[in-house]
Amino acid sequence: xxxxxxxxxxxxxxxxxxxxxxxxxxxxxxxxxxxxxxxxxxxxxxxxxxxxxxxxxxxxxxxxxxxxxxxxxxxxxxxxxxxxxxxxxxxxxxxxxxxxxxxxxxxxxxxxxxxxxxxxxxxxxxxxxxxxxxxxxxxxxxxxxxxxxxxxxxxxxxxxxxxxxxxxxxxxxxxxxxxxxxxxxxxxxxxxxxxxxxxxxxxxxxxxxxxxxxxxxxxxxxxxxxxxxxxxxxxxxxxxxxxxxxxxxxxxxxxxxxxxxxxxxxxxxxxxxxxxxxxxxxxxxxxxxxxxxxxxxxxxxxxxxxxxxxxxxxxxxxxxxxxxxxxxxxxxxxxxxxxxxxxxxxxxxxxxxxxxxxxxxxxxxxxxxxxxxxxxxxxxxxxxxxxxxxxxxxxxxxxxxxxxxxxxxxxxxxxxxxxxxxxxxxxxxxxxxxxxxxxxxxxxxxxxxxxxxxxxxxxxxxxxxxxxxxxxxxxxxxxxxxxxxxxxxxxxxxxxxxxxxxxxxxxxxxxxxxxxxxxxxxxxxxxxxxxxxxxxxxxxxxxxxxxxxxxxxxxxxxxxxxxxxxxxxxxxxxxxxxxxxxxxxxxxxxxxxxxxxxxxxxxxxxxxxxxxxxxxxxxxxxxxxxxxxxxxxxxxxxxxxxxxxxxxxxxxxxxxxxxxxxxxxxxxxxxxxxxxxxxxxxxxxxxxxxxxxxxxxxxxxxxxxxxxxxxxxxxxxxxxxxxxxxxxxxxxxxxxxxxxxxxxxxxxxxxxxxxxxxxxxxxxxxxxxxxxxxxxxxxxxxxxxxxxxxxxxxxxxxxxxxxxxxxxxxxxxxxxxxxxxxxxxxxxx
Numbered sequence: 036x037x038x039x040x041x042x043x044x045x046x047x048x049x050x051x052x053x054x055x056x057x058x059x060x061x062x063x064x065x066x067x068x069x070x071x072x073x074x075x076x077x078x079x080x081x082x083x084x085x086x087x088x089x090x091x092x093x094x095x096x097x098x099x100x101x102x103x104x105x106x107x108x109x110x111x112x113x114x115x116x117x118x119x120x121x122x123x124x125x126x127x128x129x130x131x132x133x134x135x136x137x138x139x140x141x142x143x144x145x146x147x148x149x150x151x152x153x154x155x156x157x158x159x160x161x162x163x164x165x166x167x168x169x170x171x172x173x174x175x176x177x178x179x180x181x182x183x184x185x186x187x188x189x190x191x192x193x194x195x196x197x198x199x200x201x202x203x204x205x206x207x208x209x210x211x212x213x214x215x216x217x218x219x220x221x222x223x224x225x226x227x228x229x230x231x232x233x234x235x236x237x238x239x240x241x242x243x244x245x246x247x248x249x250x251x252x253x254x255x256x257x258x259x260x261x262x263x264x265x266x267x268x269x270x271x272x273x274x275x276x277x278x279x280x281x282x283x284x285x286x287x288x289x290x291x292x293x294x295x296x297x298x299x300x301x302x303x304x305x306x307x308x309x310x311x312x313x314x315x316x317x318x319x320x321x322x323x324x325x326x327x328x329x330x331x332x333x334x335x336x337x338x339x340x341x342x343x344x345x346x347x348x349x350x351x352x353x354x355x356x357x358x359x360x361x362x363x364x365x366x367x368x369x370x371x372x373x374x375x376x377x378x379x380x381x382x383x384x385x386x387x388x389x390x391x392x393x394x395x396x397x398x399x400x401x402x403x404x405x406x407x408x409x410x411x412x413x414x415x416x417x418x419x420x421x422x423x424x425x426x427x428x429x430x431x432x433x434x435x436x437x438x439x440x441x442x443x444x445x446x447x448x449x450x451x452x453x454x455x456x457x458x459x460x461x462x463x464x465x466x467x468x469x470x471x472x473x474x475x476x477x478x479x480x481x482x483x484x485x486x487x488x489x490x491x492x493x494x495x496x497x498x499x500x501x502x503x504x505x506x507x508x509x510x511x512x513x514x515x516x517x518x519x520x521x522x523x524x525x526x527x528x529x530x531x532x533x534x535x536x537x538x539x540x541x542x543x544x545x546x547x548x549x550x551x552x553x554x555x556x557x558x559x560x561x562x563x564x565x566x567x568x569x570x571x572x573x574x575x576x577x578x579x580x581x582x583x584x585x586x587x588x589x590x591x592x593x594x595x596x597x598x599x600x601x602x603x604x605x606x607x608x609x610x611x612x613x614x615x616x617x618x619x620x621x622x623x624x625x626x627x628x629x630x631x632x633x634x635x636x637x638x639x640x641x642x643x644x645x646x647x648x649x650x651x652x653x654x655x656x657x658x659x660x661x662x663x664x665x666x667x668x669x670x671x672x673x674x675x676x677x678x679x680x681x682x683x684x685x686x687x688x689x690x691x692x693x694x695x696x697x698x699x700x701x702x703x704x705x706x707x708x709x710x711x712x713x714x715x716x717x718x719x720x721x722x723x724x725x726x727x728x729x730x731x732x733x734x735x736x737x738x739x740x741x742x743x744x745x746x747x748x749x750x751x752x753x754x755x756x757x758x759x760x761x762x763x764x765x766x767x768x769x770x771x772x773x774x775x776x777x778x779x780x781x782x783x784x785x786x787x788x789x790x791x792x793x794x795x796x797x798x799x800x801x802x803x804x805x806x807x808x809x810x811x812x813x814x815x816x817x818x819x820x821x822x823x824x825x826x827x828x829x830x831x832x833x834x835x836x837x838x839x840x841x842x843x844x845x846x847x848x849x850x851x852x853x854x855x856x857x858x859x860x861x862x863x864x
Contacts (some may be wrong), residue, residue: 063125065349068101069135070094071113074754074762080171081808084111086122090788093244095276096810096863103307105349105425110838114139118448147507162522164580164594166250166637166650166695168194172271175243177797179289187266189770191248192713193695194266197830199225200294200333201322202854203235203365207830208250208715209652210740211263212690214358214603214774215629217253219267221356223419224257226488227440232832234442237415239339241298241315243286244271244285250695251633251652252598255526258484258509262598262631262656270341270356273302273309284862287317291855292333293669294319309345309354312576314338321365321401324853326825326846329401330833331378332367332715334407336769351424353429360415363406366444369836369849376842381409384449385676386660390838394785410449414441425537427472434466434484453549457495463487467760480513490604492539496549498603499611499620501539501565507532507601511576530599535569536608558862564610572628576601590639606660606684611675617676621665625735631656644702649696655722659689661738663784672782687723689737711748717741718777733780741790742775742829759811760800768795775829788834791826795819813826815859823854 077098084091118139158260181201196204299314345354345641379393419436446455466484485687511528542553580594637650680780700710717738750766774790
């Protein structure tokens with residue numbers, strides 16, 4: 036039986052199993068509902084959850100909530116930032132409505148007991164031995180965000196991003212990124228050629244209600260590509276008044292690149308049925324800074340469409356999502372006039388192109404929303420179903436999805452309609468988990484998940500990777516037990532991945548002179564660019580964790596995990612130019628899987644006026660894969676395609692260690708005052724003896740390691756309404772990044788990066804109307820980089836976009852964004 040057929044059989048069996056259970060469990064239902072208030076006012080976005088299940092919701096603008104569940108006795112948890120967490124035991128009876136109204140009190144602590152879903156089963160945040168961070172929608176809205184990854188980076192210590200302009204960010208967790216960080220959309224792994232540098236995450240940032248970040252190896256639950264951690268983007272489910280169409284209109288403007296963002300969302304629910312749809316559109320000009328002016332090649336246009344239909348019943352729930360992402364993104368190359376440092380543009384191909392004779396880009400072509408001819412066009416389509424079925428006191432969760440990523444890069448100025456790169460990646464995902472009823476106080480979760488991929492090169496001129504197919508499957512078991520103050524957890528997983536492709540030929544198109552996809556019959560006896568290949572990778576993952584309650588306010592957590600990652604397609608099979616990255620990649624077919632062993636120890640203190648959390652980690656990686664510039668026998672860089680650097684993937688050993696700390700002060704004597712502080716630090720060491728012996732200190736450190744970073748915020752939120760204005764706040768944020776002197780210096784791959792500090796100021800409020808003070812709109816104003824500081828992030832790829840060894844102003848590469856004022860308004864209805 037072939038692998039696609041195996042996948043279809045797995046999916047069919049899954050749906051049959053779920054259907055059978057749904058008929059068995061649909062007989063009885065009960066509802067618990069109520070209203071959450073504080074100081075006589077309703078609270079929106081309060082998290083309401085049934086402990087030990089995945090059932091949960093948020094309160095609407097009127098503070099109302101409703102949950103349907105099978106009959107039984109449950110513990111309800113109500114949590115909201117800035118308020119004490121309330122736990123209430125309630126009994127849900129068949130075909131009856133139980134009302135539980137709650138009044139929350141303000142508190143000094145900000146990290147409440149939030150139920151998260153980024154682990155084997157829903158659990159309380161404080162009960163997780165693995166470091167987990169959560170951002171809600173309001174925290175996301177407080178900051179200027181070029182994209183959804185930037186939003187997460189600003190709120191989670193230990194999370195960074197490799198960037199290529201304001202709309203392209205690749206997440207890094209504790210110094211590891213690309214295919215080592217697994218990004219999820221509502222539990223579905225994001226598959227979109229994420230090995231590439233020059234495009235970001237294909238998710239609508241206006242549709243995300245919650246971001247969960249799991250730090251450290253999560254291979255046990257998700258398989259390959261989660262050795263650094265997981266970022267789960269969760270959309271909001273409809274939870275407003277039944278039988279009433281509700282929605283939200285959003286508009287945003289940012290002054291630096293004249294970004295205009297608009298979004299309209301609608302939702303409706305009735306008798307357990309839920310429907311939602313959203314459309315979002317963003318467009319931006321080239322961004323600017325004090326040194327470079329406007330940076331040519333950084334404008335973009337982005338369209339997102341999302342729709343959802345779901346059903347919540349006593350037997351469980353089922354939700355179907357469909358999304359469309361369409362992005363036109365310019366491609367910067369950093370070419371300039373050598374004297375004026377003004378940006379120039381490419382107008383010829385191949386040998387006719389001369390960097391010294393490129394014309395200067397006129398000012399009117401920098402301050403425009405038009406996309407220049409050299410750009411990339413990325414489309415991402417996603418269809419996803421999540422189904423949850425109760426089986427007695429246990430639960431089955433199933434996820435099936437299909438997604439297609441179309442990526443085209445137009446890099447030929449003499450033939451602007453001809454794509455240099457054009458690839459189509461289709462992925463089928465499946466994930467089935469069974470949370471068994473507790474037995475002898477042991478909670479057990481069993482799971483099976485994986486994917487099937489097919490990648491096809493289309494009409495193009497550059498072929499960095501071949502057509503290929505990939506099949507993943509893995510199964511795991513996870514156990515958890517409480518011994519009074521001590522919670523223990525452990526798990527084991529086995530994965531296998533099959534990667535293969537046939538002979539792939541490239542030939543010259545006589546009509547255009549460009550390369551094109553060929554065949555054995557037209558190759559004329561020449562060898563294929565990618566010779567046929569087939570291999571299988573296997574890996575064993577495991578974890579052991581413990582959480583000990585030293586007291587009601589002091590928690591000690593520890594976790595040891597072994598992660599697994601199979602090499603990705605570009606690391607194994609690449610043999611060509613990626614035009615958008617300006618890099619010729621060369622892979623290695625003999626690579627073995629990466630295995631990491633990471634130890635985490637953390638201490639959290641929940642005090643009356645403060646909350647303190649400290650976490651340290653140490654990570655050893657075997658068979659670590661990294662890029663290195665390829666040199667010839669003369670020691671000079673190998674140039675395969677003129678104007679582009681050549682990298683060949685290498686494999687060795689590595690170690691990463693570091694720490695994260697947060698100190699959040701909320702003195703009860705000054706209600707509404709918050710002093711939030713965080714620190715993150717990581718060092719990445721190359722541990723391959725041969726490389727160190729041959730190159731010395733230049734090869735001591737790993738590439739893409741962020742420097743020491745601190746972030747401090749002072750925020751005051753008024754507890755009293757001022758007329759129609761509620762939740763009025765002002766804030767100041769200081770983001771400091773130290774100089775990075777520990778970098779991968781071999782062949783000048785990286786250079787030292789100076790430190791910098793950025794000041795941000797913000798304010799906002801909620802406008803209410805009517806006798807019940809219903810929310811009318813929310814206003815968020817944020818000014819970043821107040822002093823217009825010229826700086827380069829160490830993880831900014833544009834830092835290395837430079838054609839000259841020296842410049843008149845002594846500066847090299849492209850700098851990050853300058854001062855930026857953002858105004859965001861949301862209007863619910």
